[in-house]
Amino acid sequence: DVKVTQSSRYLVKRTGEKVFLECVQDMDHENMFWYRQDPGLGLRLIYFSYDVKMKEKGDIPEGYSVSREKKERFSLILESASTNQTSMYLCASRHQSSYEQYFGPGTRLTVT
């Protein structure tokens, strides 16, 4: 079974802090994704990476950056957290020859 894990289920940070969200997959997938999920807005793509050190902006990249130094790990960075970044963050991965994405359990981030 594909396993996608995220470093924390719940996280509380203060405004202005630098926040790191980590995602690890164990199936040698080339593609990895970061989404945020908000009530009434659904899932929106922040960034994705199609291979190591490769990244592309999604629909809402402002205020975020990413890092993919190893194939299995994709990090989402909030350089200076703000209250409007309070959300559920979901990571996903897929093999580049397959359409199906596998999701992690999510990190519920609260910025106070």
Place this chain on the structure above:
Amino acid sequence: KNEVEQSPQNLTAQEGEFITINCSYSVGISALHWLQQHPGGGIVSLFMLSSGKKKHGRLIATINIQEKHSSLHITASHPRDSAVYICAVLGGGSNYKLTFGKGTLLTVNP
């Protein structure tokens, strides 16, 4: 306007009922995902389909490419089926980006 529309937004059923959730999309697609999310939980992939019909246990997914429409059916519904069901399409010129519907909240009462 979201390119992926789901209906209904909310659905309440009695245990044992047959359930249908619909998804319509406006762009050409490579594939369509049906996803399930339990309250407070992560997202689980139920089906990925490009044509025809797929069945897994009590769940059936169909897609009509010409009509740009997909349905998710649950037979003999059970309270543990209570969850948000999300339709997502891969297409619109991208092989990476999923476009998501807003989800259908299903509640199955015992």
